[in-house]
Amino acid sequence: MELIDNLILGFSTASTLSNLAFCLIGVLLGTLIGVLPGIGATATIAMLLPITFQIGDPVASLIMLAGVYYGAQYGGSTTAILINMPGESSSAVTAIDGYQMARNGRAGAALATAAIGSFFAGTVSTFLIALFAPPLTAIALKFGAAEYVSLMIVGLISSIALAHGSVIKAIGMVLLGLLLGLVGTDVVSGAPRFIMGITDYADGLNFVAVAVGVFGIAEILRNLENEHDRSVLITNVQGLLPTREDFRRMAAPILRGTAIGSALGILPGAGAILAAFASYTIEKRVSKHPEQFGKGAIEGVAGPESANNAGAQTSFIPMLTLGIPTNPVMAMMIGAMIIQGIVPGPNVVSEQPALFWGIIASMWIGNFLLIVLNLPLIGLWVKLLTVPYYILFPIIMAFCAIGIYSVNSNAYDLYAVAFFGILGYAMMKLRCEPAPLLLGFVLGPLLEENLRRAMILSKGDPSTFITRPISAGLLVLALAVLIIVFLPAVRRKRAEVFVEETA
Amino acid sequence: MKSVRIDTTNGLCGALLIVFGLFFAFQSLSMDLGTALRMGPGYFPLVLSGILVLVGTVILIQATRVASEPIGPLAWRGMLLILPAPIFFGLTVRGLGFVPAVFITAFIASFASVRMKPLAAFVLSAGVAIFSYLVFTKGLGLPFRPFGPWLGF
Numbered sequence: 001m002e003l004i005d006n007l008i009l010g011f012s013t014a015s016t017l018s019n020l021a022f023c024l025i026g027v028l029l030g031t032l033i034g035v036l037p038g039i040g041a042t043a044t045i046a047m048l049l050p051i052t053f054q055i056g057d058p059v060a061s062l063i064m065l066a067g068v069y070y071g072a073q074y075g076g077s078t079t080a081i082l083i084n085m086p087g088e089s090s091s092a093v094t095a096i097d098g099y100q101m102a103r104n105g106r107a108g109a110a111l112a113t114a115a116i117g118s119f120f121a122g123t124v125s126t127f128l129i130a131l132f133a134p135p136l137t138a139i140a141l142k143f144g145a146a147e148y149v150s151l152m153i154v155g156l157i158s159s160i161a162l163a164h165g166s167v168i169k170a171i172g173m174v175l176l177g178l179l180l181g182l183v184g185t186d187v188v189s190g191a192p193r194f195i196m197g198i199t200d201y202a203d204g205l206n207f208v209a210v211a212v213g214v215f216g217i218a219e220i221l222r223n224l225e226n227e228h229d230r231s232v233l234i235t236n237v238q239g240l241l242p243t244r245e246d247f248r249r250m251a252a253p254i255l256r257g258t259a260i261g262s263a264l265g266i267l268p269g270a271g272a273i274l275a276a277f278a279s280y281t282i283e284k285r286v287s288k289h290p291e292q293f294g295k296g297a298i299e300g301v302a303g304p305e306s307a308n309n310a311g312a313q314t315s316f317i318p319m320l321t322l323g324i325p326t327n328p329v330m331a332m333m334i335g336a337m338i339i340q341g342i343v344p345g346p347n348v349v350s351e352q353p354a355l356f357w358g359i360i361a362s363m364w365i366g367n368f369l370l371i372v373l374n375l376p377l378i379g380l381w382v383k384l385l386t387v388p389y390y391i392l393f394p395i396i397m398a399f400c401a402i403g404i405y406s407v408n409s410n411a412y413d414l415y416a417v418a419f420f421g422i423l424g425y426a427m428m429k430l431r432c433e434p435a436p437l438l439l440g441f442v443l444g445p446l447l448e449e450n451l452r453r454a455m456i457l458s459k460g461d462p463s464t465f466i467t468r469p470i471s472a473g474l475l476v477l478a479l480a481v482l483i484i485v486f487l488p489a490v491r492r493k494r495a496e497v498f499v500e501e502t503a
Numbered sequence: 504m505k506s507v508r509i510d511t512t513n514g515l516c517g518a519l520l521i522v523f524g525l526f527f528a529f530q531s532l533s534m535d536l537g538t539a540l541r542m543g544p545g546y547f548p549l550v551l552s553g554i555l556v557l558v559g560t561v562i563l564i565q566a567t568r569v570a571s572e573p574i575g576p577l578a579w580r581g582m583l584l585i586l587p588a589p590i591f592f593g594l595t596v597r598g599l600g601f602v603p604a605v606f607i608t609a610f611i612a613s614f615a616s617v618r619m620k621p622l623a624a625f626v627l628s629a630g631v632a633i634f635s636y637l638v639f640t641k642g643l644g645l646p647f648r649p650f651g652p653w654l655g656f
Contacts, residue, residue, distance in 0.1 A: 053644050167562055172520045172583055175555040179527045179548055186544035193544055194530050217585065224581035390616035391627060397585065397612035398605050398631045400591035414593030418586045425582070430576050448547045460540030487515055489535040 007130055010357030016367055019060050023362050026052075026064035027369045030071020035054075035079055035381045036392055040330045041072035042435075043219050046211035047396065049332060050403030058288060058340035059355045063362040065336055069329055070122070070366045073312055074374060077114045077245040077305060078381055082107060091308065093276040097293060097300030100358055104296050109242045113250050113298055115371045116242075117306035118235035120257040124365030129320070129360050133349065140346035145454035146464050152447045153191050155324045157478045159436045161485040171411035177437035180205060181444020188452065200412035207335040209413045210441055212400050213326070213420025214434045220393050221425045227411075246298055255304035261310025266317055267326065276377065279307035313363060320356060321346060324443075328435045331442045339407070351413045510566040512574050517563030549649035584615040600651030601640065604631035 020098075029051070033044040048068050055061040063241065073091070080091040082097035094114065101110040127345040143151070160170040183194045184204030195201040242250070262284070270331030283303040284293045291301050314335075318324050322455035337344045342352060349356045374381070404413050424434055458464035466472045527548055532605040537543025588611045609631040613624035639645045 005551060054645070056544055078534065102584065107541070142640075166562075168558060168565070169516060170561065172516075172555060172558040175551050175558060176520065176523055179523070179551050179555065182548050189535065189536060189544050191544040193534065193548065194527065207511075210559075220585060221578045221581045224585070225576045317531040320543055388618070390618045391623075393585075394609040394612040394619075394624070395631055398609040398628075398635065399587045401589045401608050402601075402605060402635055402639060403587070405592065405647075406639070407597060409646075411596065413594035414589040417589045421589075422582065423580075424520065430512055430519070431572060432516060448542075452542045455540055460538065462539065 001270045002134075003130060006288030006353070007361065008163075008455045009353060010130075010359075010361030011365075012501060013354045013358030014058060014063060014361040018159070019063050019362065020365065022060045022064040023067045023366050024369055024373075026067025027366055027373065030068035031075040031374060031377075031381065032071075032079075032384070034072035035384055036075075036387075039070065040215075040304070041076055041393050043215040044072035045069060045332050046208070046360075047323070047331055047400055049211065049336060050407050052336065053339060053407055058084070058337070058342055058359050061340060062333065062336060062355065062359055065333060066359060066362055067369070068361075069312070070118075070309075070370055072308065073319065074115070074118065074370050075381070077118075077308075078111060078374075078378075079363045079385065081110045081114065081301070082382065083385060091276070091305075093280045093304040094301055094308070094451050096280070097295075097297050099295035100294065101298065106296065108378075110248055110301050112242050112375060113246065113301045114305040115375055117250065117257065117302045118309035119367050119371045120254050120262055121306040121308075121310035122146070123314055123364060124258050125262050125265070125310045126360060126364040126367075128314060129317055129363070130357075133317055133321050133356075133360070136317065137346040137349045143470070144468070145457060146361060146449040146468050146471045148450040149447060149454055150465060150471040151322060151324060152443050152450070154474050154478045154481070155318075156439060156443065157437070157481050157485075158326070158430075159439045160187065161481050165431055167485050169430075172434045173427070173432050173434070173436040174440040176428060177440020178444040178447065179440075180437075181441040182448060187445070187449060193320040198412060199418075200410055203408075204445070205416055206404065206407060206410070206413040207339070207442070208282065208333075208407050209404055209416040209419050209449070211328075211332055211335070211438060212404060212415045214424035216396070216400060217266075217417065218428050218434070220396065220425030221430055223389060223393070223419070231407065243448075247444020248485070249298050250302035253299040254306045256282060257303040257306030257308075258310045258402070261307035261312075262314050263313030264307075265314030267287050268379075271414075273308075273311075275307035275311040276304040279303040309367075316359075316363070319344070320359070321347065322350075323446075325439060328438045332440050334442055508567065509563075510570050512567035513562055513569070514576075517561075517566055520559030520562065521556050522559075524552045524559055527552035528556065568584045580617065581615045581624075585612055588612040595653075596647070596651075598651050598653040600649050600654060601645075601647035602632050602636050602649045603651075603654070605635045622655045 002459050014023065029048055030044060034041055039486045045065070045068055052061040052065045055064065065357040076091040077094050080095035081102050084095050098110045098114065099243070156174050160167060162176060175480065183201060183216065185191070186193055186200050192202055193228045233320060255277040259409040260279050263280065264275040267274070280300060280303060284290050285300045285425070287293065287297070287299055289297070315330055317334055323334065323346070334344050342348065342355070359499050401414060404417055405411070427434055454464055455462070465475060506516055510567040531549035531552060534545030535543035536545045536549065565585050588608045591611060592608040595605035595607065604630045612621045613627060636649060640647060640649055
């Protein structure tokens with residue numbers, strides 16, 4: 001069986017002693033930063049990204065980065081359960097019932113449920129990736145420049161569709177991101193663009209600087225807006241092991257959550273978040289005791305946590321097979337690959353099979369390490385929650401500065417961080433989503449390159465995008481998404497007008 | 504006469520996008536545009552920035568009709584002290600060297616919080632600098648000079 005051979009290759013790559021160690025370090029660091037309140041998974045990864053570049057080997061570095069991702073996600077769930085402060089929106093659902101469980105003295109059981117659910121979901125979705133990635137890459141290999149352009153348009157439009165808040169602002173963010181991605185030397189003509197005479201930006205704006213600024217610094221600034229005491233309710237977590245009754249109640253929600261998450265995770269944008277919400281809604285609907293939801297129902301933790309993790313995992317599928325990021329985390333993985341000299345896309349699986357299958361296997365190992373390590377270490381994470389924020393962020397700032405400087409030893413990258421920090425904060429205050437901007441930033445140069453190539457291949461005839469069947473299909477999909485997005489928006493605006501008239 | 508009220512959040516957002524769009528558009532115009540067949544360096548960015556200006560304008564027009572969430576409190580102290588921290592690191596890491604630059608970066612950032620006391624900030628920053636030296640220079644072997652020429656090394 002080819003699948004088995006591939007998985008064996010993957011596991012033998014991922015389970016070398018050094019790769020296991022990097023996976024472990026990644027998971028630990030990810031949890032460590034992710035558990036700090038107010039710092040979500042995206043910001044965590046942005047800040048730890050430079051550290052992974054210090055490892056010379058691309059496989060080890062991406063394995064560690066994936067470990068950081070799972071760790072950060074788990075850290076986010078921990079804060080959601082213990083202090084009702086979800087690190088990011090996908091664990092917001094966990095906070096509803098998880099925090100109530102913690103208040104009822106069942107924090108241990110809630111944390112264990114989250115870990116078990118995530119592990120199960122992670123195992124299933126790892127196999128799904130192994131199963132579906134190769135046929136998808138086979139299709140993707142048939143892609144020409146025109147198909148790539150259309151595919152990226154689908155990705156960008158979906159990221160707009162799934163952004164929170166205003167659609168038009170999300171479109172603006174994508175455009176701004178695309179433009180910022182073009183800063184630097186034009187690959188075709190060699191002309192410098194938008195660098196305002198600063199030759200240090202000739203290689204383009206540093207991806208890490210943009211990610212850290214827009215996600216990390218902006219979040220620190222927001223946390224500094226009003227400094228108030230966090231009440232850490234739970235100082236001592238006991239009774240980690242769920243009871244037999246708990247296991248009975250969590251089984252079905254975990255299965256359903258895994259299924260929902262695996263399906264929705266492939267969607268560009270915010271599949272994992274959508275999956276968590278969908279899972280919660282379904283569990284509440286099928287439950288015999290819907291009145292317990294919101295008051296500490298274990299199903300309300302088990303389902304969304306599984307869905308969330310399954311979605312996080314399957315979002316690797318488009319990234320690994322097509323080289324198209326579906327969320328900011330995947331955009332960072334792409335950025336990391338490019339910095340390591342790997343061209344993301346369908347060729348990765350044939351040119352770098354060890355890397356491809358190694359990452360897939362390391363996902364399972366990472367999830368395994370999470371459950372083995374984090375449950376015993378819960379006490380340590382709880383202690384971390386009591387560290388005051390004003391001590392944390394100077395440390396974070398110093399490490400961010402070192403990390404960014406270590407990528408290229410370019411001082412201008414640090415000035416860019418400050419710029420993107422204030423831009424990210426401004427966007428946050430103006431209710432704009434940063435995720436589409438980052439996707440645009442990563443895709444900008446790729447989109448332009450393929451667009452130019454497609455136009456040259458078609459001798460300047462733009463109809464190439466609709467006469468090639470795959471490309472046309474993708475564009476129809478993009479159009480459909482756009483129409484769907486605007487339909488409810490139209491409805492909402494009607495509602496607003498209605499409110500104004502009656503008021 | 505009914506006065507035109509502009510919603511601050513959306514108004515500023517639209518204006519910001521228009522400013523960015525115009526910046527990129529003017530820069531693009533000074534470059535070779537080429538044709539649709541052979542696009543020059545200015546072609547694609549000009550198209551994008553044109554749409555961006557359009558989007559910004561739509562948001563600006565919307566701002567006169569629909570009220571959105573208010574901007575809320577701003578972290579002035581945070582911006583004043585957090586943002587210069589990486590800039591300062593960039594300016595001094597070569598001259599002063601890695602260790603003092605880390606110390607000063609953490610020290611500046613410390614005061615972004617009203618709760619930080621000078622002594623605590625000093626101890627914290629010194630700790631971060633020593634830790635960074637041990638981990639990044641000794642442990643990971645990053646090729647940064649711990650102390651730079653400005654200090655006579």
